[in-house]
Amino acid sequence: MALAIYGLMGLTPMIPKRVFLPVTLFNPAAGLVSLPFLIYSYSRIQQVAWVISFGQVIFCLSILYRLQGGFRFRWPLVAESQLAARRFSWLNLSVFLLLNVCVLLPVAVVYLFLCAALAVDHFSEGFAALRPGGLTVRVRKYVRNDGKTIQLVPMSHVGESDFYRTLSQSFPTNAVILMEGVTDNRHLLTNRISYKRMASSLGVTEQVDEFKPSREQLVRADVDVEQFATSTIDFLNGVTLVYSSGLNAGNVLKLMRYSPPPDFEQNLIEDLLRKRNRRLLEEIQAQLPQSENIIVPWGVAHMPEIAKEIRRSGFRLEKTQEYVAIRFRSGGNKGKGPRKEGDHGRLDVITFVVTLGP
Structure with a gap:
């Protein structure tokens, strides 16, 4: 009216x-x-x-x-x-x-x-920022009195190819890289997660295609799907169904029929965020005695809690570097690598991709 x-x-x-x-x-x-x-x-x-x-x-x-x-x-x-x-x-x-x-x-x-910019900055606790020129992430390097360093690298499932390449090339050769990535050893997920549709619509690439640090440095630091609650697995199967085959009438009907249990939200946050963070923190503590440099390229949503915990372990922030993860397309916005002041473009699409799922 x-x-x-x-x-x-x-x-x-x-x-x-x-x-x-x-x-x-x-x-x-x-x-x-x-x-x-x-x-x-x-x-x-x-x-x-x-x-x-x-x-x-x-x-x-x-x-x-x-x-x-x-x-x-x-x-x-x-x-x-x-x-x-x-x-x-x-x-x-x-x-x-x-x-x-x-x-x-x-x-x-x-x-x-x-x-939107305030929300991105607030909920990521400064690890991500929404600029007129694009979505940027802030890589933070923490150092302890004994000289050991931990580098928190906020990641997104899709982004600019030069963003992933620049990050990979910036890692020290003597660093241990604790990789994100939920495994599925018992094949509990019925569909494969793919971000090709999203990457194609934004004109960017998938992380799995472009982010390729040295394999000798990689250590898996994530959990397996079987450690998730049944309600979380059911939810992920519904989400992956949409990712794999698109949002059609049949998929919408299946999602509408899904009735989550009363503790669904608590289980979802516990499984996708807190449980994985605990596993990562355990691996950080296991690697610290024999590693001088540890790099953590995980999703933005994980960073606030990880940063809080490593500060409790005696690490302090030493350096922050900002990179453009997703560039809002324009003819004159072709810069690569770390963001430079004044590097802005025409706003075509706003997206904030947070790594939460497997």
Whole structure:
């Protein structure tokens, strides 16, 4: 209804904009204002919703008071004398379209992009950043007093080919690389995970095709699928089905029929994130006595907890290097390797690929 009234305000000057424009824009504006609370204070989102609802009631009462000339109710709510005489005006329509296309829409897009950038930075704890030129990751090097180093390298399943090549070439020859990658020794997953569709749509490559560090340095530091809860395995089979064969009617029907158990969310986070982090931390501790340099090229979602734990072990941040993982395509944005200041391009697509699955 609000959308219809908003459109009618552009078609006819009869509708008093000073009354109906605030009414129609209240909910979209409230939704936009609530985005930072979703990012930084999600646990208090219920209180935010109450405040918005209370504000909506007060706002509507003030509009009603203005229309009725006091707190009394009579029909119609908007008297005929309050409507404009003309039913259509090209000037009204032109100004309406110009304001929406040239002001409201660009402001909304910029605001949403800023909120997305804040969300990426907040939830990754600074390991990833959304720039006008692309999605960047920050490689952090930690050092201990005895000279041993741990390098946390945030990864994504898809990215620029030069991003993967530059990372591979930057690793010291004497480093041990603790690789991510859930195994499936008992073949519990019914479909193979592939990111080719995503990579093709973004014009980038898959990590498995381009990220090729020296094999002599590689150590597997992940878990096997059989260590996951049954509900997690069922969920992964549904996700891999979509990845392998696409989102068609049959797959949508199967996903709709899936009924997760009550503890599904807890098991999912435990299996895909915490359990794998514990396994990685165990391998880090096992490698530290005989390794001077340890490199951890894992998904962005794993990095905050891993960084927290290695700091507890006496490591401190020594260096941060930023790389462009996914570049928003433009004709002049062809730079390679670490991001340089001023390297921006036209925004074609926004994506934040987090390595969570096997």
